[in-house]
Amino acid sequence: MPEQFEQFEQFADETSDTPQFDNQLAGLATMAGGAAQMKTMDAIRKRGAQRAMRHKTVGAVLSVGILGALALGAVQFTQQGDGRRVLPAGRTASNVPASLSSSPAASVSVTAPATPSNSAATVNSPSATSSTSGDPGAPVIPGGDVDTVVRNTWPAVDQLPFHTRYAWSVKGNWLPVQSTQDRQWFYSCRSSDTLSHLGANGYQSLVYKATAHTAETESAEVVQFFFKDDAAAERGLERIQADFTACSGKSYGDMETNETLKNTVTKTASTADGVAYLHTLRRADGTGGSAANTDSDSHMYFVRSSNVVSMLYIGSSATAIDATTQDAATLSGLAALLCAYSGTC
């Protein structure tokens, strides 16, 4: 029996067939929960308050440090008689904060979120963001941020490809997960440290569950990556494209048969700020492969608008998701939804 032989079939019906084990495990967990020395609600609140205080203290100390560093940097500028600020030797415009390198004549577009970025917010209308001309020295505030959910930017279930086949639905109340923590995996051609690799500040994610043909695919996911500014998002999209170029030459082993799979990455559509890929892994007999971190068929769409890159991922063990005729329209549709972030709806 091959070392990596996997029994995938036993999970096909999504039900457990081991009642004795389940009961024993439940009994063990119940005993542990019962034996736990739980703190009172007051203690939990106190712990939370102490934690918040620690964060505030650390934040204040960091702020003082950063302000000190900025002040030190500022005195390195020499003030000319005509008021121009001149960089010291060895410094270039690219390594100076944008607010300092702006020309006095430049006009900077500032898009302000409707709500403070450190509080939970759900915004339903693109008009919640506004564009205004600001001071040339003012920092550029991103159009989208991980703390603010803009409902209109998420596709409705019937806007997802293959809806006719999979009858997508959204679990719960349409609220995306918001996170600044990296996770193992977002798309097929990158399996670690994706946020830092892309240079993203964080992401929001919404899972769409299939309600038909669930043996082929269980879910689709839309992820919005948030960057500090438009240029960073553009670089993020370029890195995604580089990942797909690189992984077309990668070798994937099959966990069941141990054979090397035929790895095919195809760019199926592209726009000025968007690209779609189909990534397939095949065994020698043409059937779908079982690689450790990748579905046999992965169909992915990426679009950028303003400082946000939106990704739609659909993975499957079947070829039904391989149709590409709708890919260009899907890219356009995803991009159109992001207009709220760019302020040009």
Add this chain to the structure above:
Amino acid sequence: MREGDDFDAFYANTSRRMVGQVYAMVGSLTDAEDAVQEAYSRAWQRWSKIQQYGDPEGWVRTVAYRIAVSAWRKAANRLVAHRRHGVADDVPGTSADQLALAHALKQIPADQRRAIVLFHLVGLSVAEIAAETGSPTGTVKARLARGRKALAGHVSEFADDESTAGGREAQHA
């Protein structure tokens, strides 16, 4: 109902169950207690946001698990446990079978154990485990299969799966 009342009810209704789940994932009651209480204190700070999530319990479980597997916190808790008891912490009052199961779970890799617990104890589907752990469904299935295989020596039902798989393989050959 006030927001605070809402959180109090959430804590009262879920915290002991949560300790049980995290204990099964990490194998230490002290680690599980501390991680779960820290996770609830973080949830309390952000409750206005978290209560809107479809699954606030899942949020707490994910945060608690991350805290529990944090090497720094594990080391700190070990010191606390030694100060309290002088020995590693087992759950008092467990049967011999449950002790054997707890021991067997500790022998398998953490990722497989987490998948096994989420599937068999929490009752999540493969897709839900994938979402909670940030892993593709194929990986979740592989972890479940490997975990069950590793536990086959301790759990007769999984041994039955093994023999079935062997039979399937023989048929393929």
